[in-house]
Amino acid sequence: MKIGFIGLGIMGSRMAANLLQGGVELVIHNRTKDKATSLLEQGAVWAENLSDMAAVDIVFTMLAHPEAVAAIALGPDGFLDHLPPGKLWIDCSTVNPSFARDMAAAAQARGIRHVDAPVAGTKPQAQNAELVFIAGGEASDVAEADPYFKLMGQRVAHVGGHGMGVALKVVVNAMLGASMVVFAESMALGQALGLSQEILLNTVVGSAVAAPFLAGKRPKIEQDDYEAQFPLRWMQKDMHLAAVAAYEAGAAMPVANATKELYRLADQKGLGDEDFCAIYKFLRQ
Numbered sequence: 582m583k584i585g586f587i588g589l590g591i592m593g594s595r596m597a598a599n600l601l602q603g604g605v606e607l608v609i610h611n612r613t614k615d616k617a618t619s620l621l622e623q624g625a626v627w628a629e630n631l632s633d634m635a636a637v638d639i640v641f642t643m644l645a646h647p648e649a650v651a652a653i654a655l656g657p658d659g660f661l662d663h664l665p666p667g668k669l670w671i672d673c674s675t676v677n678p679s680f681a682r683d684m685a686a687a688a689q690a691r692g693i694r695h696v697d698a699p700v701a702g703t704k705p706q707a708q709n710a711e712l713v714f715i716a717g718g719e720a721s722d723v724a725e726a727d728p729y730f731k732l733m734g735q736r737v738a739h740v741g742g743h744g745m746g747v748a749l750k751v752v753v754n755a756m757l758g759a760s761m762v763v764f765a766e767s768m769a770l771g772q773a774l775g776l777s778q779e780i781l782l783n784t785v786v787g788s789a790v791a792a793p794f795l796a797g798k799r800p801k802i803e804q805d806d807y808e809a810q811f812p813l814r815w816m817q818k819d820m821h822l823a824a825v826a827a828y829e830a831g832a833a834m835p836v837a838n839a840t841k842e843l844y845r846l847a848d849q850k851g852l853g854d855e856d857f858c859a860i861y862k863f864l865r866q
């Protein structure tokens with residue numbers, strides 16, 4: 582079994598490394614070839630063109646956003662036109678549900694099977710093969726990829742048909758993005774009222790009012806370390822995807838839309854490549 586992996590950013594490079602460590606024969610591609618160096622040294626094979634993916638049995642993609650996925654799958658020399666019918670495409674990128682269904686239809690039109698399998702977890706979980714895959718698609722296709730999911734993560738949740746994996750992911754990240762902003766602006770209020778950051782963190786983090794993920798962000802905030810685990814730019818993208826999904830489903834997301842614009846303002850101030858918890862730094866200023 583040969584596996585292809587396209588998209589070697591923060592998450593994809595670590596996921597691909599875990600496949601390699603699990604003994605998988607891996608063919609890799611990334612828009613920026615430099616990011617593949619370490620994986621190539623570890624034995625992965627470089628696909629100069631996306632047509633080289635014709636030789637693999639399953640293609641994993643881990644790309645920034647729907648536009649990147651569309652370009653890699655369906656753009657000039659996109660890999661979908663080169664995969665022989667019957668092959669399996671697993672898209673782990675966070676995209677919106679209608680886009681995932683469009684990709685599933687484009688794949689099916691070429692006889693390719695598609696699963697949307699975004700991940701829960703961030704850089705350390707990708708590094709330590711502790712991701713959770715949230716899969717949408719045919720049960721038999723999810724089962725076929727299970728051994729590879731297990732090399733990159735600790736659990737696979739099959740939650741429904743095409744687009745349902747990303748539906749759940751978009752819901753989760755809407756909560757994550759909004760919770761971070763509520764925490765950040767409340768912390769900023771506390772400091773404006775004369776409370777120290779230390780007293781606020783000691784009181785709030787771990788209490789019933791703070792989301793549990795904030796315990797993981799606390800050391801970064803204390804050390805003023807905003808190196809990206811999950812880039813703020815992609816959190817803004819995910820709030821947008823939630824807004825798009827809500828529009829299409831007839832749901833109202835007033836908080837998500839306001840939060841989306843806040844992340845955009847922080848991005849415009851140069852914080853897009855920093856971790857999304859840099860929204861705290863932005864709101865405190």
Ligand SMILES: NC(=O)c1ccc[n+]([C@@H]2O[C@H](COP(=O)([O-])OP(=O)(O)OC[C@H]3O[C@@H](n4cnc5c(N)ncnc54)[C@H](OP(=O)(O)O)[C@@H]3O)[C@@H](O)[C@H]2O)c1
Binds near residue numbers: 616648674700704815
């Ligand atoms: N980081 C996290 O904590 C986390 C957690 C869960 C889910 N996710 C999701 O996982 C996906 C990847 O995130 P990441 O953190 O790994 O992001 P990243 O480090 O920014 O990597 C993004 C990847 O997409 C590629 N890309 C971007 N635009 C492209 C385009 N127009 N054409 C071709 N390739 C393009 C990049 O290629 P280059 O290297 O050439 O730029 C890179 O391989 C995103 O959908 C994100 O929302 C991230």
